[in-house]
Amino acid sequence: MKAKVAVLISGAGTNMAALLYAAKAADCPYELVLVASNDPAAPGLKIAEAEGIATWAHPHKGLTRAAFDALVDEQLRSANAEYVALAGYMRILSDDFVERWEGRMLNIHPSLLPLYKGLETHQRAIDAGDKFGGCSVHVVTPALDDGPVLAQTPVAIVAGDTAASLAERVRFAEHQLYPAALAAFVMRERSPGYLRGRVRKLALALPESDEVTSHGMPCFGIVKGKKFAYFTEDHHGDGKTALLVKISGADEQAQLIELDPDRYYRPAYFGDGWIGIRLDLGDTDWDAIAEWLRKSWLSIAPKKLAGLMAVAEEF
The missing domain is CATH 3.90.1150.30 (Aspartate Aminotransferase, domain 1)
Known part of the structure; x- marks a missing residue:
C-alpha cells in the first residue's frame, strides 16, 4: 500500500512535478492524491491536472490565515492524505495547521539549513563567501525553516555565480533530493x-x-x-x-x-x-x-x- 501524499504549491510546481514523476516508478512508496494551491492561476496545477492528479485551488486574499488553512486542511482530509509536501508554497502556515500535521509535513528549502532561513538564500550564501549553497528537506514545525533536517545536497558556488545562476543549479539538486527524501520518510513510518x-x-x-x-x-x-x-x-x-x-x-x-x-x-x-x-x-x-x-x-x-x-x- 503506497503512502498518500498531498502537495501544496503556489507557482510553477517544478518540485511537485519531480515528486509526481518519481511516484510513477513501480517501486516508489508514495503516490500523489492531491495538488492544492493558494493561487488558482498557479501553472503547476495544469501539470497535475494533465497527469490525472486531483487539484484544488482557492485564493487566500480576504481570509484570515486560520480560516484559509482550515479550508486547505478540509481538502487534505477529503483526499485521505497521510502526508503533506510543501513545494514552493509561499504561505506562512498557522500554528494550528502545523500541529494538525505534526510529523507528517515536509518542506524543501534552498539552503543548507540551519544557514539562511527565509528568503534570498542564494545571494546570502554568495555574499557570505560560502563555497557551497544547496538545499535541505526538513520536517515542518511552527518556527520558519526550523524543523529537523532529513536530507541535504550541497551545490558548489563557482566563480562569477549570481543568485540566479546558483538558483538554477540548486533547483536541479532539489528535484533529485525531494523525491528520495520523501520516499525514505514515508518508508520510515512503516519500518x-x-x-x-x-x-x-x-x-x-x-x-x-x-x-x-x-x-x-x-x-x-x-x-x-x-x-x-x-x-x-x-x-x-x-x-x-x-x-x-x-x-x-x-x-x-x-x-x-x-x-x-x-x-x-x-x-x-x-x-x-x-x-x-x-x-x-x-x-x-x-x-x-x-x-x-x-x-x-x-x-x-x-x-x-x-x-x-x-x-x-x-x-
Whole structure:
C-alpha cells in the first residue's frame, strides 16, 4: 500500500512535478492524491491536472490565515492524505495547521539549513563567501525553516555565480533530493524498527514498566508483574506490524473490529481480552497509541501503583 501524499504549491510546481514523476516508478512508496494551491492561476496545477492528479485551488486574499488553512486542511482530509509536501508554497502556515500535521509535513528549502532561513538564500550564501549553497528537506514545525533536517545536497558556488545562476543549479539538486527524501520518510513510518522504537518509548514511560521477550515478541509489563502490551512483527507469518493491548473482553473486541477492520484485529492465541492494532498503515495516531498503552497498563497495575499514577495525573 503506497503512502498518500498531498502537495501544496503556489507557482510553477517544478518540485511537485519531480515528486509526481518519481511516484510513477513501480517501486516508489508514495503516490500523489492531491495538488492544492493558494493561487488558482498557479501553472503547476495544469501539470497535475494533465497527469490525472486531483487539484484544488482557492485564493487566500480576504481570509484570515486560520480560516484559509482550515479550508486547505478540509481538502487534505477529503483526499485521505497521510502526508503533506510543501513545494514552493509561499504561505506562512498557522500554528494550528502545523500541529494538525505534526510529523507528517515536509518542506524543501534552498539552503543548507540551519544557514539562511527565509528568503534570498542564494545571494546570502554568495555574499557570505560560502563555497557551497544547496538545499535541505526538513520536517515542518511552527518556527520558519526550523524543523529537523532529513536530507541535504550541497551545490558548489563557482566563480562569477549570481543568485540566479546558483538558483538554477540548486533547483536541479532539489528535484533529485525531494523525491528520495520523501520516499525514505514515508518508508520510515512503516519500518518495524521505527515503529518498535516509538512503542518502546511510550511503554517504558509508564511507571515501573519493563521490556522482555515473550512468545518471540518484545513485550512490556510491570516489573515482576503482568504484561500489558506486545509488539508483533509478522508473527506466525501474518504480515502485520502491530501493538497488542488488553481490553475488557469479546464485546469491545468485536466493536473495535467492526469500527475499523483494517486497523483492529483479534490476535491469534491471545483470546478475547486482547486487541491487535495495526501500526503499519502509515497513519498511526500516536496519541491514541499512548492512551491504549496507558489503559492497558492500568488494567493490570496493582491498585496502589494505579492510585499513585492517578494522583500524579491530577497535577
